Amino acid sequence: xxxxxxxxxxxxxxxxxxxxxxxxxxxxxxxxxxxxxxxxxxxxxxxxxxxxxxxxxxxxxxxxxxxxxxxxxxxxxxxxxxxxxxxxxxxxxxxxxxxxxxxxxxxxxxxxxxxxxxxxxxxxxxxxxxxxxxxxxxxxxxxxxxxxxxxxxxxxxxxxxxxxxxxxxxxxxxxxxxxxxxxxxxxxxxxxxxxxxxxxxxxxxxxx
Amino acid sequence: xxxxxxxxxxxxxxxxxxxxxxxxxxxxxxxxxxxxxxxxxxxxxxxxxxxxxxxxxxxxxxxxxxxxxxxxxxxxxxxxxxxxxxxxxxxxxxxxxxxxxxxxxxxxxxxxxxxxxxxxxxxxxxxxxxxxxxxxxxxxxxxxxxxxxxxxxxxxxxxxxxxxxxxxxxxxxxxxxxxxxxxxxxxxxxxxxxxxxxxxxxxxxxxxxxxxxxxxxxxxxxxxxxxxxxxxxxxxxxxxxxxxxxxxxxxxxxxxxxxxxxxxxxxxxxxxxxxxxxxxxxxxxxxxxxxxxxxxxxxxxxxxxxxxxxxxxxxxxxxxxxxxxxxxxxxxxxxxxxxxxxxxxxxxxxxxxxxxxxxxxxxxxxxxxxxxxxxxxxxxxxxxxxxxxxxxxxxxxxxxxxxxxxxxxxxxxxxxxxxxxxxxxxxxxxxxxxxxxxxxxxx
Numbered sequence: 001x002x003x004x005x006x007x008x009x010x011x012x013x014x015x016x017x018x019x020x021x022x023x024x025x026x027x028x029x030x031x032x033x034x035x036x037x038x039x040x041x042x043x044x045x046x047x048x049x050x051x052x053x054x055x056x057x058x059x060x061x062x063x064x065x066x067x068x069x070x071x072x073x074x075x076x077x078x079x080x081x082x083x084x085x086x087x088x089x090x091x092x093x094x095x096x097x098x099x100x101x102x103x104x105x106x107x108x109x110x111x112x113x114x115x116x117x118x119x120x121x122x123x124x125x126x127x128x129x130x131x132x133x134x135x136x137x138x139x140x141x142x143x144x145x146x147x148x149x150x151x152x153x154x155x156x157x158x159x160x161x162x163x164x165x166x167x168x169x170x171x172x173x174x175x176x177x178x179x180x181x182x183x184x185x186x187x188x189x190x191x192x193x194x195x196x197x198x199x200x201x202x203x204x205x206x207x208x
Numbered sequence: 209x210x211x212x213x214x215x216x217x218x219x220x221x222x223x224x225x226x227x228x229x230x231x232x233x234x235x236x237x238x239x240x241x242x243x244x245x246x247x248x249x250x251x252x253x254x255x256x257x258x259x260x261x262x263x264x265x266x267x268x269x270x271x272x273x274x275x276x277x278x279x280x281x282x283x284x285x286x287x288x289x290x291x292x293x294x295x296x297x298x299x300x301x302x303x304x305x306x307x308x309x310x311x312x313x314x315x316x317x318x319x320x321x322x323x324x325x326x327x328x329x330x331x332x333x334x335x336x337x338x339x340x341x342x343x344x345x346x347x348x349x350x351x352x353x354x355x356x357x358x359x360x361x362x363x364x365x366x367x368x369x370x371x372x373x374x375x376x377x378x379x380x381x382x383x384x385x386x387x388x389x390x391x392x393x394x395x396x397x398x399x400x401x402x403x404x405x406x407x408x409x410x411x412x413x414x415x416x417x418x419x420x421x422x423x424x425x426x427x428x429x430x431x432x433x434x435x436x437x438x439x440x441x442x443x444x445x446x447x448x449x450x451x452x453x454x455x456x457x458x459x460x461x462x463x464x465x466x467x468x469x470x471x472x473x474x475x476x477x478x479x480x481x482x483x484x485x486x487x488x489x490x491x492x493x494x495x496x497x498x499x500x501x502x503x504x505x506x507x508x509x510x511x512x513x514x515x516x517x518x519x520x521x522x523x524x525x526x527x528x529x530x531x532x533x534x535x536x537x538x539x540x541x542x543x544x545x546x547x548x549x550x551x552x553x554x555x556x557x558x559x560x561x562x563x564x565x566x567x568x569x570x571x572x573x574x575x576x577x578x579x580x581x582x583x584x585x586x587x588x589x590x591x592x593x594x595x596x597x598x599x600x601x602x603x604x605x606x607x608x609x610x611x612x613x614x615x616x617x618x619x620x621x622x623x624x625x626x627x628x629x630x631x632x633x634x635x636x637x638x639x640x641x642x643x644x645x646x647x648x649x650x651x
Binding site for chain 2: 045046047067068069071072073074076077078079081082110191192193194195
């Protein structure tokens with residue numbers, strides 16, 4: 001257990017139901033895409049770790065999906081806790097998913113005050129000419145948010161466009177902003193996770 | 209809502225959320241409803257602070273309380289035993305990945321008008337000022353006996369049968385005086401009253417072992433407390449239920465439980481909508497005609513701008529006032545958490561005094577606890593009835609949890625949950641059904 005621990009950076013997905021949060025999650029976890037909502041493929045799984053190498057440093061992005069809680073009820077406030085970054089997702093072919101972003105942004109700044117926020121337009125493959133949501137609209141949204149938005153991306157989970165680039169950039173932004181802070185981090189300030197002890201693990205035969 | 213479910217769970221308190229999670233994980237189709245707009249019911253942590261003041265009809269807090277959003281105040285105070293059943297449930301279900309904990313700094317017991325650290329190992333027992341010199345040695349022998357005791361190895365029982373002989377007999381075997389018995393039974397075995405003395409000693413031995421095993425886990429005390437308050441616990445289990453397919457609805461009043469043949473529950477009605485189901489799991493507030501009053505609990509939330517005296521300025525602590533010390537039949541519990549747990553603004557502490565009500569003047573009953581806290585900036589008192597179901601639910605298929613009791617930890621909470629699950633599904637909860645993401649990740 002005495003290995004050098006790569007710091008985990010909790011990254012959460014936020015946005016309306018149906019904008020493709022689980023698709024982004026699925027691309028991140030096993031680089032697949034399904035057209036119909038196949039809940040079974042993510043059943044029981046709501047976060048996934050991946051290590052990115054930025055310069056001379058490793059950083060572990062831990063991406064979290066909502067688990068579909070926003071379908072009818074609200075997401076629990078604990079979803080936001082301890083997150084270092086939030087990806088605010090909207091669908092480029094669905095203006096209403098764009099216009100409700102401010103509500104999700106408010107939730108993020110309320111429950112995850114220190115998280116860096118990234119804006120992500122999904123479904124570039126469905127953009128028409130002229131686009132359903134113009135560049136000017138997106139820009140003016142970012143301006144209204146008083147530079148709360150660190151960066152903006154356009155991706156397509158269907159064609160896999162821009163996804164890896166987005167996560168690499170998020171990793172890069174987090175490394176830069178956290179460099180100083182991570183070194184100051186001490187157990188005194190933070191809580192700890194409870195995990196199973198090695199002794200208990202060893203007498204468990206179904207672990208394979 | 210107009211769909212058919214295997215089970216409908218009413219209320220998002222901790223017990224109902226654990227049950228909902230366990231049912232979803234077992235493959236059941238679950239609808240989980242709460243009449244409130246927020247998760248947690250009585251087990252929620254109130255945020256912001258203004259809402260707590262409003263809830264108790266007090267004038268809004270002034271600036272000295274800092275930002276209201278930095279507060280998360282529990283309504284029901286409890287700690288987790290580090291090696292207890294809730295921690296085991298958290299680990300087995302993987303809900304532990306949603307939470308972070310801190311160890312509670314100190315565990316104290318009240319004796320002769322002042323507080324003393326609870327001694328748990330032989331070294332501490334010998335240094336403790338709770339006992340005289342000869343008593344210390346007897347207590348040390350007793351602790352050694354308990355530590356070496358193994359239930360499946362009668363050789364370690366040393367000519368004492370803990371399954372038939374009672375705890376009084378075991379105390380007598382070691383010659384422990386009433387005083388030592390008092391803090392052993394109440395501060396180590398965590399009994400609320402003295403009924404345990406006449407029951408087989410095995411349960412008490414198991415409880416003392418739980419205390420010392422819990423202490424061995426993270427040090428300072430056997431207790432853990434989650435960052436951002438206890439309200440994080442029900443939310444974690446709700447999330448577990450959701451990611452295994454459970455459907456959540458908040459802010460949904462329940463007007464009626466729909467009964468079918470033989471008085472069996474077949475659904476619930478909210479306005480014109482009816483959701484069908486085979487079973488209902490709920491807390492007592494959803495079925496007032498199916499529960500009876502068992503007693504009352506008084507809880508007093510105290511906002512302090514200082515730690516408790518004589519606790520080495522601990523940022524979190526628990527103090528147990530054994531019943532006999534203050535001439536009562538049930539113990540008084542004092543707990544303290546603070547800004548270090550992200551439940552209060554910087555420099556602030558939340559003290560909580562609670563006990564089972566025995567008289568017509570409950571506020572007077574908790575006075576010995578309040579006196580230990582010192583000057584209190586703001587005090588909120590609540591006296592709540594404690595309910596239990598009138599039947600086991602097998603006939604009606606309505607399984608009702610008991611209200612949260614005055615105990616200072618979650619052991620009885622977990623026992624109730626596991627018992628309800630067993631009655632409802634006819635089987636013990638199978639922990640192996642849960643994917644072991646956490647462990648895989650660590651390899």
